[in-house]
Amino acid sequence: MRRLSDVQARHDPRGIELDQVGICDLRQPISVLELSGEWQPTVAKVSMSVNLPSKFKGTHMSRFVEVLGRHREVTAWSIPEILRDVQATLKATVATVEFHFPYFISRQAPVSGASAMMDYQCVLCGVAEGDEITTVIGADVPVTSVCPCSKEISERGAHNQRGVMCMRVRPFPSVHPADVVWIEELVTIAEGSGSCPVYPLLKRPDERYVTMYAYDHPVFVEDMVREAAVQLKADERVQWFRVRATNAESIHHHSAFASVEWDRDA
C-alpha cells in the first residue's frame, strides 16, 4: 500500500497549546478489584486525553484505544500504570483517564437477612503531569433521608426521599496500594451519613425496621455532607475530597443539594 500522509503530525501555526485532546463516551468491559480480593467484571464508560503542544496539528486518537486494550484490570493503583502508558504511547507530558462504571455489593436486609446485589455508580480516574500523578476514587451512594424540619413541625409523619451522596476522594500518592481508599469504604461512610441505607431487597420486617430507623435519624442535606466530611477529614490517607448530597425532595419537583470540597494541604 502507498504511504499515507500523517496529517496530524504537521505544524500548526496558531500558537495555541490545548489542555486536552482525546476520546470520550467509549464503552469497555473491565474488571475492578473488590476489597474482598475478588475481581468484579463490569462495563465502563471511558474518557482519555493528553495535552497537545502548540506546534502539532493533531493527536493520534486511535492510540488511546490501543492503550485501553492493554489494561482490562482497573484499580486505584493501575490508574498510574495506564497514565504512564498513555504518556509514552502518545508522547505527551500530560495525560488523563476516567473510568465510570456500575459496581455491585451484596447487601443483606437488616432483619430478615435476605440478600441481593446493590449497584453503586463509581469512578476511578487520574491525571499525570510529567512525573506527578494524582488519582481520584468516587462512588455515588443512594440513601434514605428524612427531613428533620418536617418531622419536628408535624404531629405525625415526616417527608423523606431518596438522596444521593457523591463521594470523591484523592488519597495521598504515597499511600501503599494495599492501603488505598476502597469503594466499599466510601459506601459505608456515605450510608452512615443519611437517615438509613437503601437496600435492594426488603421483606416486611425489614421495611418496618428501615421506616422507623430512618424516622429516628432525620438529616438535612447539609447534615449528610457534614457527617461524611467529618469521617473523611479523620482519615489520614485522604489528601482531598469533595462530597455532594442531592435529595430528590418528595414534596417538590426540584432537588436540594449541599457540597463541600476540602484539601488537607490548604
Next chain:
Amino acid sequence: MRRLSDVQARHDPRGIELDQVGICDLRQPISVLELSGEWQPTVAKVSMSVNLPSKFKGTHMSRFVEVLGRHREVTAWSIPEILRDVQATLKATVATVEFHFPYFISRQAPVSGASAMMDYQCVLCGVAEGDEITTVIGADVPVTSVCPCSKEISERGAHNQRGVMCMRVRPFPSVHPADVVWIEELVTIAEGSGSCPVYPLLKRPDERYVTMYAYDHPVFVEDMVREAAVQLKADERVQWFRVRATNAESIHHHSAFASVEWDRDA
C-alpha cells in the same frame, strides 16, 4: 443553477412500504393554549413522520420543517390541522406529529398561599390515517406518595417519595374543541390520586400541612393508577387512556410502577 436530481423520488425495487419516515429531536418554540384562554410560550421537542409507499425511494425531509414553521400555536385542535398540512405537503396518506414540552401552572401553597410556577412535562400528539385522525393529550405529574404498608406495620413514620403519574388521554374525535380534555384537568386528576400534590414553594406552615396530609392519605403505586383510572372512565369525553405511575422508592435504588390502558370501545 443547474437542475439537481430528485434522488428521493426514484423507484425502489425492494417492495417494502415503511410505516414511518420523518424527523425527530427537533426543537421549536411554540405557544400552548391554557385553560384560562391565555397563550403560554414554551419550547417543544418535535417528531413528525409519514408513511412511505413501497415504490418511492425516499421522503423529502425538509418539508417537515417547512410545515412546522407554519404552525407555532399548538392545541388539541390544531394537531389535526398540522396533520392535514403534513399529508398535503408530503403527499402522504398517513402522518404523525408529537410535541413534547414543559408546561407551567402557577400554584399556591396550601396554607401560606405563597405562589410560584410549577412545571409539568406534557405531550400533544396525533395520527392521521386518511381522513381519520386521533389525538392524544398527556401530562407527567409529580406527586408525593406515602407507602400504606410501611405506615401500617411501623410504630412511627412511613417511607414516602416523589412519584410521577404519566397520564395519556385520547378524547373522542367528535368532542367540540372547547370541550377537549385540558392539561390542567389531567394535573388535577393525577394530583388527586397521590398522597399529596407536589408544590414549587412551601413555607413552614405549608410543610407541616403537606407532611400530615400525605401521611393521612397513604397510597400504593397501584392505588395511584386506579384512582386516576376511576376518574377518567367516568369522563365521557375520554375514548381511551393509559396511566402509568412510577415511584422513586426512598428505601430502594430501583423504582416501583403500575400501569393500565383502557379503551371505551373495547
Next chain:
Amino acid sequence: MRRLSDVQARHDPRGIELDQVGICDLRQPISVLELSGEWQPTVAKVSMSVNLPSKFKGTHMSRFVEVLGRHREVTAWSIPEILRDVQATLKATVATVEFHFPYFISRQAPVSGASAMMDYQCVLCGVAEGDEITTVIGADVPVTSVCPCSKEISERGAHNQRGVMCMRVRPFPSVHPADVVWIEELVTIAEGSGSCPVYPLLKRPDERYVTMYAYDHPVFVEDMVREAAVQLKADERVQWFRVRATNAESIHHHSAFASVEWDRDA
C-alpha cells in the same frame, strides 16, 4: 416479632384490573451467552411486572428481586424460565421481563486487522400470558451512513454521519434454543444495511478504506430499514420484527428516522 399485616393482599373495591405492576430501573450483573458459546459478563437494567386482578390491593414487589437473584444467566431460552418463575412466585397469569445491557464483540479493522472491543446496546425481553410466551431479542447497532442525495447533487464530498439501527426480532416460539436469532446475527444484518460498519479501532489504512467504502455505498435512512427488512423477512425463524434507523444528520441539529414493523402471520 409480632405478625405484620399483609396490606397488599387486602381487597380492592374499585374493580380495576391493572395491566402491569412491577419494578423498573433495577441494575443487576448478568451473564449473556455469546454465539461462540462463551458467557459474557455484563450489567443489565431490568424491568419486571405482573398483571394485578381487580380484587387485590397490591403486589409483593420484593418477590421480583428474589426471582431475579435466582437467574444470573440470561439467554433467549432462559427468558421463558424467568417468566415461569415470576408467574409462580407472584401467583400471576401475566408476567413481563426486560433486560437492557451493553454487549461487546471483538472487531477487527478491515485493513490493518487491529482489533478492539465494540459495544452494542442490547435487549432480551419476554411476555408470558398463561401458557403462551413470546420473546424479543434486540440490538442497537451504530453504522456510518452517507447521504445518496448529497453525493449525487454535489461535485465533491457527501454528508455522512453516525446512524443507529434499532433491531427488534421475535422468533417463532417453536424455534429450537440452539437455533434462536443471536445478537451477533442482528449486528451483521444491521451493519450490512448502512454505508459501512463502525469500528472501535482504525489505523490510517483502515480510515482510508472505510471512507471510500462508505462513499461508494450511500444509503438513505429509508434504505437502511429496507435492507434490514429484506434480510429478516427471508429468515424463517423470524415471526415478527421491528427495525428503526435514526441518523444524527451532520448537516442538521435534528435527526432523520425510518421504521417498519412486520408480522409473518399478518
Next chain:
Amino acid sequence: MRRLSDVQARHDPRGIELDQVGICDLRQPISVLELSGEWQPTVAKVSMSVNLPSKFKGTHMSRFVEVLGRHREVTAWSIPEILRDVQATLKATVATVEFHFPYFISRQAPVSGASAMMDYQCVLCGVAEGDEITTVIGADVPVTSVCPCSKEISERGAHNQRGVMCMRVRPFPSVHPADVVWIEELVTIAEGSGSCPVYPLLKRPDERYVTMYAYDHPVFVEDMVREAAVQLKADERVQWFRVRATNAESIHHHSAFASVEWDRDA
C-alpha cells in the same frame, strides 16, 4: 397558628462550613434578551446556592424559589442583580446561580434563503463572593466537521459528522452592559470554527452548497477549538474562556474531543 420551630437556624457543632447549599433541577419560564433588543421567552433549568457558615445547621431553601420568582428577565447584567438578591434574602456572603436554556435564532439557508428556527443550548451563570461578581455566558453550538486526514488519505469522500462547540466566556466585570458578549456572537465564532454551520432547513441547492463548503474546509476537533480560541483571545472584552469541541465520529461509536481554558490575567 402555633409558632413552628426554625430547625435550620439551630447551631451545628461539627465546625464544617459548606461551599454550596441550594436547589437544583428547578424549571422556570424566563425571558432572555436577544442581540436584536427583543425578549425571547424560553424555559430554564435553574440551580442556585449559597455558602453555609459552620455555625448554622441549615439553609432556608424556599427563599431561593422566592428570589427566582422576582427575576423573570435574564441577561448578562441581570445575573449580578439576582446574586445580590440571593445574598440579601439568604443572608449569605457567597451566592451562585445558573440558568440553562434552549435559545433560538432564525437562520436562512445559504442558497435558497429558506428560513427556520435553530436551537442552541445556552447558559447564563454567576458567582458572588462578597462584593466581587463574575459572570459566565455560554452556548453549545452544533457544527459540521469534515476530517482532514480522511479527506487527504482517501481518493474520494471524507468522513464527517455533527460536532458540538461548548463555548464558555467570562467578560471583564467592567464591561458596560451594552457591550457584553452575546450568545449570537458565540454562535458566530463557533460556527466559523467548524467545517460548515448546521442549518434547520436546507433545500436541495443548499444541501449541495453545504456538502461542498464543508468538504472544502476540513477541520480536526483540535482545529475547531484553536480557531475559536484565536477569536476569543483577540476580543478585549473577554477575561477568561473555555472551549470544548466534541465530534460524534461517524466512523466510531465513541467521540473525539479537545478543550482549552484561558485566562487573560494568567
